[in-house]
Amino acid sequence: MTFTEPDPMSRPTPEIVAATPSTAPPTWAVLQRRLFDDLDTAWRAFRDRYTDPRDGRLRFAGRIDDRDGADDFYEAFFNWPALYLLGGADDLLPAVKRHWEGVTAQLTELGLYKDEFERGYDWFHQGEALLMFYGICAADPADERFRRRALRFAEQYLPDSPAGNYDPETRIIRTPHNGSDGPRPGLGPQWDDGFAAHQPGMRPYGLPLEDVPGITRWDDLADPDLAVRMGHHMRDRLGRGDTAVNLAATALVTNAWLYDHDPRFAAWVLSYVDAWRERAAACGAMPDNVGPTGTVGEDHGGRWYGGHYGWSWPHGVHSVGAATLVGAISACLVSGGFDRLDLARRPLDQVWEQRRTGILSHQDTSRRHSWEPLLGEEAGNPINLLPTRVGVHGWFDPEPAQSAYWTWLWWFGMQPQDQARLDALRDAAGYDWSAVRAFRDKEEAGHEPPWLAYLSGVNPGYPEQAHRMALGQVRHRMALLAADSAGTEETDLHRWQRLNPVVTEVLTQLTTGAPQTLYNGGLHLARVRYDDLDRERPGLPPDVAALVDRLGAETTGLHLVNLSLTHTRRLRVRAGAFGEHLITTAQWESMAEEHVPDPRDYALPVPATRFDSVEVHANALHITLPPRCELHLRLGMRLNALRAAHQSATEQSRRTS
Incomplete structure (x- = not known):
């Protein structure tokens, strides 16, 4: 397969500013x-x-x-x-x-x-x-x-x-x-020299080899000679x-x-x-x-x-x-x-x-x-x-x-x-x-x-x-x-x-949007990962919560919330743990018109919204979350389309600025 190579000079990294108030945080x-x-x-x-x-x-x-x-x-x-x-x-x-x-x-x-x-x-x-x-x-x-x-x-x-x-x-x-x-x-002296019956932690797993002459059940390993025989077979075969x-x-x-x-x-x-x-x-x-x-x-x-x-x-x-x-x-x-x-x-x-x-x-x-x-x-x-x-x-x-x-x-x-x-x-x-x-x-x-x-x-x-x-x-x-x-x-x-x-x-x-890492040696993978643009480090910024709510072969749903009452938070959303996915499009909800709160209203406001979209064709996009705002994103994606690479948050900033 030939990896897609998006031209970083063809268009600037899309920047999306959230405009939907999070009046009642999830x-x-x-x-x-x-x-x-x-x-x-x-x-x-x-x-x-x-x-x-x-x-x-x-x-x-x-x-x-x-x-x-x-x-x-x-x-x-x-x-x-x-x-x-x-x-x-x-x-x-x-x-x-x-x-x-x-x-x-x-x-x-x-x-x-x-x-x-x-x-x-x-x-x-x-x-x-x-x-x-x-x-x-x-x-x-x-x-x-x-x-x-x-x-x-x-x-x-x-x-x-x-x-x-x-x-x-x-x-x-x-x-x-x-x-x-x-x-x-071999397997080490603890087993090469003899695999004995007095191993309560191993007993539930049974015999390491089932075809060693004279050993047909676990209790046979109580015989020291048979334990040595099993150990030697393990050394020479396993x-x-x-x-x-x-x-x-x-x-x-x-x-x-x-x-x-x-x-x-x-x-x-x-x-x-x-x-x-x-x-x-x-x-x-x-x-x-x-x-x-x-x-x-x-x-x-x-x-x-x-x-x-x-x-x-x-x-x-x-x-x-x-x-x-x-x-x-x-x-x-x-x-x-x-x-x-x-x-x-x-x-x-x-x-x-x-x-x-x-x-x-x-x-x-x-x-x-x-x-x-x-x-x-x-x-x-x-x-x-x-x-x-x-x-x-x-x-x-x-x-x-x-x-x-x-x-x-x-x-x-x-x-x-x-x-x-x-x-x-x-x-x-x-x-x-x-x-x-x-x-x-x-x-x-x-x-x-x-x-x-x-x-x-x-x-x-x-x-x-x-x-x-x-x-x-x-x-x-x-x-x-x-x-x-x-x-x-x-x-x-x-x-x-x-x-x-x-x-x-x-x-x-x-x-x-990923399962827990495979415990017996898997790499740390992700459908999306984040960089804190203000601190130039990986991860979600303070006050920001994220929820991947949809996964498909060509789409990812993402809900971002800024819980801060006073601080704007800026982050980068990357597709893939190692930048291996291509974001093709982004859609999100915005307020249909500017909403000015009225102190005489007794009910919490429910502003009207509309959908906006942008062509991306890159691995990342930038998000600005003003205080008390949230953002629902629908990202079009091509999985595994880009060459995976270790990239630091500061390197990404240089590449996408």
């Missing part, structure tokens, strides 16, 4: 600005309680004796850059950078990082750890330190890198654990070759490409994604493993399933689906168009074909603890269940569909076939898609159904309900933080992410 707008205020208090409280004032690292005096754990340190801050991008406090971004620097030094001292990057671990977890880094790059592309890091990190996966992570002949990442140490064979979750590395390379559009980065992303597409086409299914010679099933009896963090163990479609979405979206960003979304469709279609109706509590499922709070009182009803994993005995581990994956597939390309997939998911769900349930897991996602119902016009109360829910989440975590008495040697590394009081899912949905 409740959602008032709640949204209160949420920003509470989040500003909340992140500071977490910082003061859990981080070292000297360099921003987490207060932790324990040891880590295996490869696991680095991601947990960064996950405590995973959505803080996103809050800044949305309009969080000015000093939040410097704080986030400081925490990244401090945590990176901390992990280097703990032996998990080298050259500021993971020494070698799976990309299910590396993707989680990198959300904070990607957010910093998107929030401040002008920071040369992070630009150099982004390029250096991505170089580790190119064909000619001394790290040797990638084999250009077979188009594989050579091992499931990879990073700054290059290919890192610990080498490529695995589907390595597709998340494409976001790392795409993030680097967004800076300078180095064609080497784009070529690697496309080649690696296409290699997996070709394997899937040959198999008739999305495979999860490729042996060292480039052959699917090489270490698994010819089977397309069984690889590390793949279809059989431990998470199935939860890991494979996320990785294929990250890979497909990365490839579409660097190339334009939507053809490569077929990579992400295949695993979702595979589990959809096995669907059945059942009651969750009656199922042998590994993630009931996540689903029961999400479904609330409807958890006991017959609902649509999809098997999430497949092994030598067939499909198993049924769960409700993880709606975020179908949502992302539809959202990114707005293709009719993916709308049909989403409609089928909703129609078969068996539970109320409009209900806003007060839950939050570490991914801070799961409220896609009521949001989608709102966008389709059947859940008009969602903006108010969702903001109230988010405010409740902040208060709950502040209470947990206040009650926490654990010391710095606490060994539960998940503690920080459970107590992180920053919540951004609702703000991301409602202000940018």
Whole structure:
């Protein structure tokens, strides 16, 4: 695809001045600005309680004796850059950078990082750890330190890198654990030397390999000799070759490409994604493993399933689906168009074909603890269940569909076939898609159904309900933080992410028109994003609330409100997180004639309005919101029509002035 290149000199950036008085501010707008205020208090409280004032690292005096754990340190801050991008406090971004620097030094001292990057671990977890880094790059592309890091990190996966992570002949990442140490064979001493039965956290996921001689059930691992046998099979079979979750590395390379559009980065992303597409086409299914010679099933009896963090163990479609979405979206960003979304469709279609109706509590499922709070009182009803994993005995581990994956597939390309997939998911769900349930897991996602119902016009109360829910989440975590008495040697590394009081899912949905970022390594995407023109920084200006109320393949609806009684606010609306969408037209409501308030009127005025419009053919437009005014916009768009790029607010100002 050839990207459209709008001529910035052909016409000035359109400027729209709101003229409709907001005589009674919408409740959602008032709640949204209160949420920003509470989040500003909340992140500071977490910082003061859990981080070292000297360099921003987490207060932790324990040891880590295996490869696991680095991601947990960064996950405590995973959505803080996103809050800044949305309009969080000015000093939040410097704080986030400081925490990244401090945590990176901390992990280097703990032996998990080298050259500021993971020494070698799976990309299910590396993707989680990198959300904070990607957010910093998107929030401040002008920071040369992070630009150099982004390029250096991505170089580790190119064909000619001394790290040797990638084999250009077979188009594989050579091992499931990879990073700054290059290919890192095995899964680490905690499992290579023996996979024993006394692991309560792993027991729900069952046997890592189902065809190890003499081991047919979990309790067999209580035998030390059999535990060692399993560990050696894991080392020699799961610990080498490529695995589907390595597709998340494409976001790392795409993030680097967004800076300078180095064609080497784009070529690697496309080649690696296409290699997996070709394997899937040959198999008739999305495979999860490729042996060292480039052959699917090489270490698994010819089977397309069984690889590390793949279809059989431990998470199935939860890991494979996320990785294929990250890979497909990365490839579409660097190339334009939507053809490569077929990579992400295949695993979702595979589990959809096995669907059945059942009651969750009656199922042998590994993630009931996540689903029961999400479904609330409807958890006991017959609902649509999809098997999430497949092994030598067939499909198993049924769960409700993880709606975020179908949502992302539809959202990114707005293709009719993916709308049909989403409609089928909703129609078969068996539970109320409009209900806003007060839950939050570490991914801070799961409220896609009521949001989608709102966008389709059947859940008009969602903006108010969702903001109230988010405010409740902040208060709950502040209470947990206040009650926490654990010391710095606490060994539960998940503690920080459970107590992180920053919540951004609702703000991301409602202000940018995007689902919450894919937790296992997705880039920070948006249908629209904002720059504060007066402060020359990203995010909504003070007092301004935003609501994306319509999403289509060629249109976006946006409602902006200035709650200030005295201050005019100016902002830039950009199409796409990285300027990748083209705004073709803008329509908005204006007063039909100038309205002069009369102090003798007892009723609030309802001025007559008319529609205005302007041709745009650019990525951005400027908005002026006088005090007490609001603006309803309908933007015509062409999605993914422009070449995506990291652009700072000040750079945009120079380009559009």
